[in-house]
Amino acid sequence: MHSAARRLCAAAAIFLGAVSAAAAADFPSQQPIKMITAFGPGSASDIVARMIAERLQTRLGQVVIVENRPGASGQVATDLVARSQPDGYTIMLATNTTHSSNPFLYKSLRYDPVKDFTPLAQVCNFPFVLVVSDKLGVSSVQDLLKYGKANPDKVNYAYGNSTGQISAASFDKLTSMRAAAIPYKSTPQAMTDIIGGRSTFMFVDLASAAGQIKAGSLKALAVTTEKRSALAPDLPSVSEALGQPGFDLAAWVGIFGPANMPAPVSKRLADELYAVVSSEEVKQKLTQMGAEPTPAPAEKLGPFVAQQLKVWGEKVKQAGIQPE
Incomplete structure (x- = not known):
């Protein structure tokens, strides 16, 4: 058998x-x-x-x-x-x-x-970019830090995926902004609330944000790569803007x-x-x-x-x- x-x-x-x-x-x-x-x-x-x-x-x-x-x-x-x-x-x-x-x-x-x-x-x-609404009146990373210091109870960051979450949390810890984290189901939803002024800042991939940046509804402040990106050579890196090396995410x-x-x-x-x-x-x-x-x-x-x-x-x- x-x-x-x-x-x-x-x-x-x-x-x-x-x-x-x-x-x-x-x-x-x-x-x-x-x-x-x-x-x-x-x-x-x-x-x-x-x-x-x-x-x-x-x-x-x-x-x-x-x-x-x-x-x-x-x-x-x-x-x-x-x-x-x-x-x-x-x-x-x-x-x-x-x-x-x-x-x-x-x-x-x-x-x-x-x-x-x-x-x-x-x-x-x-590469990811740090963006804010054009209505916020912020033109640089240093301006954003000043805004956060002047509005500690209002400042928050939005994210629709883990790269955006980790980038924003890293930035928040590095700058001691203590911004509130606001999760969204998707990146487009998060961007909509940034544009509408319901959230302060977010980190988003350049491909997703390019259209809104070009249209002027989003203001790009910096890229997350250690050095400037050839895709956005006019934008400083976060490390460059803060004068602190080591911020490198893509x-x-x-x-x-x-x-x-x-x-x-x-x-x-x-x-x-x-x-x-x-x-x-x-x-x-x-x-x-x-x-x-x-x-x-x-x-x-x-x-x-x-x-x-x-x-x-x-x-x-x-x-x-x-x-x-």
Whole structure:
């Protein structure tokens, strides 16, 4: 009996392996590919996802659909992808929020950013900018500090994602402003209240804020990178404006699949994605929207995530943010 059972199990394993190999060889002809993003339509992540999906679709000859699954600071989308079938038909445009910051901001995260994912390609960085409403009458970081000192009971900061939260909390601690933290479900909602004067300041990615800055409804005061950004050369860095080195924060974007993807499938996706994100056309479009292209293949994305977990863990600690 035991021998027969073992033979049956072995035969089943061989059959399933053959089915898996056949499916991998057939990839991606079976169904559309879903690219999940953790943020809503019109967000910087959404724009990048659609840019990549359109070109990936052309290269693969298969429909690639962008699916927005916002919620819980990216946890909804990330957990969904982590628990998806590792067949290549569900991938994710992830960010430092989902794969570097959340592990230090939430006590009971349901996914592991390293163990539960297959790295596919690194895409770009997003410098963040410190912005205020044009109605506030503030034109520089020093002006904002003076405003905060004169209005200690009014000053607050808004945020719609973890990078904005960590940047603002770090700034608040560094300057001793003691501003109240106001969380929002999304970055656009937070920007709306900044423009309307209901919140004092926020840190937002340049890509999301560029239109409002150009229109004049938002005033940009500084960038979060250690040095001035080539994307906004007229803006000082926060470190420069404060005369204190060490303030250096930027969001990053990468593409992942679930863990345990068949090697032929992950390689096909990784190769095609890297071809897309390293193309001159995509790099130019990323720059135009306020991002810094950082294309890198799958084998470099894994070590990068491990390094960024250390970086953002330290940033959260320095900012004094307690996990929820």
